[in-house]
Amino acid sequence: MIRTSNLQKVFTTEEVETTALNGIQMEINPGEFVAIMGPSGCGKSTLLNILGLLDNPSEGSYEFFGTEVSGMSERQRANLRKGNIGFVFQSFNLIDELTVYENVELPLLYLKTPAGERKKRVEAALERMNIMHRRNHFPQQLSGGQQQRVAIARAVIANPKVILADEPTGNLDSANGLEVMNLLTQLNQAGTTVIMVTHSVHDSGFAHRVVNLFDGKVVTEQR
Numbered sequence: 001m002i003r004t005s006n007l008q009k010v011f012t013t014e015e016v017e018t019t020a021l022n023g024i025q026m027e028i029n030p031g032e033f034v035a036i037m038g039p040s041g042c043g044k045s046t047l048l049n050i051l052g053l054l055d056n057p058s059e060g061s062y063e064f065f066g067t068e069v070s071g072m073s074e075r076q077r078a079n080l081r082k083g084n085i086g087f088v089f090q091s092f093n094l095i096d097e098l099t100v101y102e103n104v105e106l107p108l109l110y111l112k113t114p115a116g117e118r119k120k121r122v123e124a125a126l127e128r129m130n131i132m133h134r135r136n137h138f139p140q141q142l143s144g145g146q147q148q149r150v151a152i153a154r155a156v157i158a159n160p161k162v163i164l165a166d167e168p169t170g171n172l173d174s175a176n177g178l179e180v181m182n183l184l185t186q187l188n189q190a191g192t193t194v195i196m197v198t199h200s201v202h203d204s205g206f207a208h209r210v211v212n213l214f215d216g217k218v219v220t221e222q223r
């Protein structure tokens, strides 16, 4: 279970304060597929980054599967992320200097997974994402759809409890976008909790529930 209570996030830059999140109450059950929608600048990415343990709230509580996260150090959050959280971004965020295979292997290196098992799991993920034939290519040699499939393989390689996706189809044409949504749906059906930010009403239709944000607050929810 993911639970936030009165979550606030204030950014301070050059004496300007921006309240990006202003009292978010949210409960997400294991196995749910939730879409987060709302206009640009309303706090979607900020919320997703906090839910994904990339950032800390300024105030309020965030409980991740029984562990209170707010107040944790950067290092404690990084440890909790390992094996628990996979991230997918609009811009793919692959490492250009590493091959497809090496990008997907990276989380398992952090987890110190033995070499034999690493190989088995990376190959299985590449097969599953239909990108095995590109294993020795570099990200810049791939189409956007292929890069996003590599990013999803990397996000799922450590069998995370939760996948967070920030506009995962935002840079893709509709055919590749549909493929990405189908992959996320398959992962969700296999038990992974999926939390996705999207602008697309079409993509939000894949979710069990849509949470609408406005000005750092949850305004409506639809099932």
Ligand code: ADP
Pocket: 011, 012, 013, 018, 019, 020, 038, 039, 040, 041, 042, 043, 044, 045, 046, 047
């Ligand atoms: P969305 O993803 O919904 O477009 P964001 O969560 O990226 O919105 O941003 C919410 C608000 O917080 C915006 O006003 C944005 O400018 C501000 N913001 C986001 N990240 C930072 C940051 N690192 N420093 C300062 N302000 C930020």
Ligand code: MG
Pocket: 044, 045, 046
């Ligand atoms: Mg955003």
